[in-house]
Amino acid sequence: MSIFDFQLEKNRANFEPLSPVSFLKRAAQVVPDHVAIIHGKRRYTYKSFLDRSCRLANALSGRNIVAGDCVAIMGANTPEMLEAHNAVPMIGAVLNSLNIRLDPQTIAFILEHGEAKVLLTDCAFSPVVKDALALIDREILVIDIDDSESEGGERLGEMTYEEFIESVSGEFSSEQPTDEWQALSLLYTSGTTGNPKGCVYHHRGAYLNAIGNMTTMGLNRHSVYLWTLPMFHCDGWTFTWAVTASMGTHVCLRAVEPKAVFDSISENSVTHMCGAPIVMNLLANAPKEMKTPFSQTVEIATGGAAPPSAVIEAMEADGFHVTHLYGLTETYGPATVCIPQDDWQTLPLQQRSARMSRQGVHYGTLENASVKHSNTMVDVPWDGETFGEVMVRGNTVMKGYLKNTEATDDAFSGGWFHSGDIAVRHADGYIEIKDRSKDIIISGGENISSLEIEEVLFRHPKVLEAAVVSKSDEKWGESPCAFITLREGEAASAEEIMVFCRDNMAHYKMPRTVVFCDLPKTSTGKIQKFVLRDQAENL
């Protein structure tokens, strides 16, 4: 033992488990009267945000919810969701945010699998939740969130959220977590096949990822964050806590409609927001009359898939500054960021956009991100060409999948989390995703990235959305098949699209089939390629 280890142990003065709940306590002390949450006409200061969160914690404790218990919430982006993100961890319980677009069967599966003891549910989702509750056996305390900003709906529970938190004290003194590795929340992957898997987050990881968001996006106490990203999605990529850590303002929004977004940006002087590329697409393509002007630059972080250059270009013209993040439910949302290098500024916009659509480098709060051979775990060369699997390691990777040791072990094999995304590494170390492993098209022995073809298709002026999948091909093994949604009022032929592709990519990558249709999407807005693959095979 070194002299530096002798009688220098941890104690209550010099060690405290990291927890994102600490952010709210500090904000309520430092800026008690600062507006923490705006939701329509509702306004909560940090003092009342903490008071309401403490009341919810006390109300749950009063119903015998203790550390290690699961509390589910079916909520839109409302103050109650933010309160639950603090109150539930305060008592050491685990918050299970449900995807509001799921079907009753899947919700029932999740409530059973996660062993929820309480369900806080927004009345707007009562039809689906009622059906889900009818399918489950376990006893569950149901509390209705009856949001004044929504049209409401049937009440399913014992009482409303306001009644639940009204009857208890706002005084709360927490000793949770006792260990920063303690579970904080439970989030199910949307999974395109089979039952969803439950990712378990811990306090340490959420604390660190929230700080990673703060430093990456430059949040501070003057920031105003608009909730265009669902809070149920990876706990809002941990921005639920990051905005509070910065002591900025949360602006809630129940539904992402272009006019409501632009109006809010202007009225509330929004500085930051996040959203999948589909959100940017929606905003960029909104009619001009919906685009209420604003004078500030809005920092928008996007992720989930690479934003097409055309969309980045359109967003910048409208006053947004786009940052491309990448991550998965398993990594608390953002795990990498495409930090723009200084010399990109001088590149022509299209080249710059192409760089910006890369996934980039690991977050400051993650240990590392790499592209490796899936089995040998050897790093691919930084040549921009060799395919490998994106893998990450560090403190912002989940504890594992709930009650699924096999999937957990698989995901962590070799000491790295295996993302399932196929990528190359450029000479500057930047990661660029080429596809999900199952979306790679192998044609005549060549790997073809469906994303690369989609990127070209998006540049076609008539194309609104595009998705490319593999289709069995007698000669080539597989060939690319493109599904396209045209912009309103536009018409195009398959030939026209193929010629455009041939002019803009290696010939062997050109789609051999082009289909015009609406694209099927998952509940989180991701295109369901497995549906398209089925369609492609049956053409």
Next chain:
Amino acid sequence: MSIFDFQLEKNRANFEPLSPVSFLKRAAQVVPDHVAIIHGKRRYTYKSFLDRSCRLANALSGRNIVAGDCVAIMGANTPEMLEAHNAVPMIGAVLNSLNIRLDPQTIAFILEHGEAKVLLTDCAFSPVVKDALALIDREILVIDIDDSESEGGERLGEMTYEEFIESVSGEFSSEQPTDEWQALSLLYTSGTTGNPKGCVYHHRGAYLNAIGNMTTMGLNRHSVYLWTLPMFHCDGWTFTWAVTASMGTHVCLRAVEPKAVFDSISENSVTHMCGAPIVMNLLANAPKEMKTPFSQTVEIATGGAAPPSAVIEAMEADGFHVTHLYGLTETYGPATVCIPQDDWQTLPLQQRSARMSRQGVHYGTLENASVKHSNTMVDVPWDGETFGEVMVRGNTVMKGYLKNTEATDDAFSGGWFHSGDIAVRHADGYIEIKDRSKDIIISGGENISSLEIEEVLFRHPKVLEAAVVSKSDEKWGESPCAFITLREGEAASAEEIMVFCRDNMAHYKMPRTVVFCDLPKTSTGKIQKFVLRDQAENL
């Protein structure tokens, strides 16, 4: 056991000990060609900063320095200091930065007590170091830092720093720390009496405090940080790592001379700096012709003592934005920050300055700061009047004092670190230090804060510096005695000063004795009140 703890253990994919060394590795990957360090004509990119740090790590390993060994450094603010702050922790060793203003006896004491195996020493300090080395028995590897930006001096060691790192590889793959609680550095308090105590820092605390600095001061990769704070002082308040975490630029400076500071701010487009109030005083009072103009606003963090309003005022007029931090060697430097509330902006400058000179609220990365009764541990009321002791707890508090269990236990008694500083808590929760416990003057049963009198004295136009101590008084028990340095060319009488005080404070607080002289200072620039107390008694 809850289902959330079952088979969801830590593994290499999802857990990594926090360490500030990770910041340099990331910066060298993400922005390899960005200028990391500027020192006179020397420039190092992040790639070369990492390369040189790895070489130093390898060179130390080559001399059998292993985890838990102590490496001392007697260095000015030069690149070698920054490299040592990464290289030494990389191999799990403990960096002991020596205060360059210490006498040979104290340095010898520290080298013995800390059990240093290596001493990296800047040739400019050879006379003192040579004498110190003559006083010690242990075998020690001495390496000379022969800085091209200094006038140099005698070489004491086996070889120069450049020779030491030249012969080894820049390839280094670190597995340190294996535990984030592992010791990182050792810093001796300047202690005005008795032998200095050695504060032991750990990797977790330095990582978190560096992030606290980043978010508090708004550091990012465009930041340029001027080293006006000594790096040996609490590892530069952990800015040694914070600037690297932000991927900004370190600008080294061997000596704080007003002209050099203003020139550097202008030439290097400096955005951030830190310094004790004495540094601000020096800059504010510099002759106009030395103040090279600059167009940016420079964020300057100050701490160690409350900055007098007059100094804040003068600094703002010169283009600085002052943030007041407070902390101790035991807390990795900054532990609290005086966050300006929005409504302070409308206050008259003097009232605003008075608010700004408060110590404020706990850092985001500290768990809590409070003012408590020293023995009962009861919080003082938030009334701005009741005296208590500043206490802090959280992850950015040292492991303890090296080989001094009694002092460690005392410091941490009751689960809080006892600062020894006497303060009140205002209605908004902001802490305001009234004095070191030993500096409080008890006159006629009333507590008088020496700082409060000094604050008034500083507002007198002829006063450059002032310090107030207690003097035995037959009638009152104790009475305030003021020591004053007048501005160059000014003359004043004791009566004039006393009248000014009487007009600006409660009469019983007025100094009964006024002495004009130069003020004795410690090696870190703090006024030596114990010397003044002796003088006061012997007047």
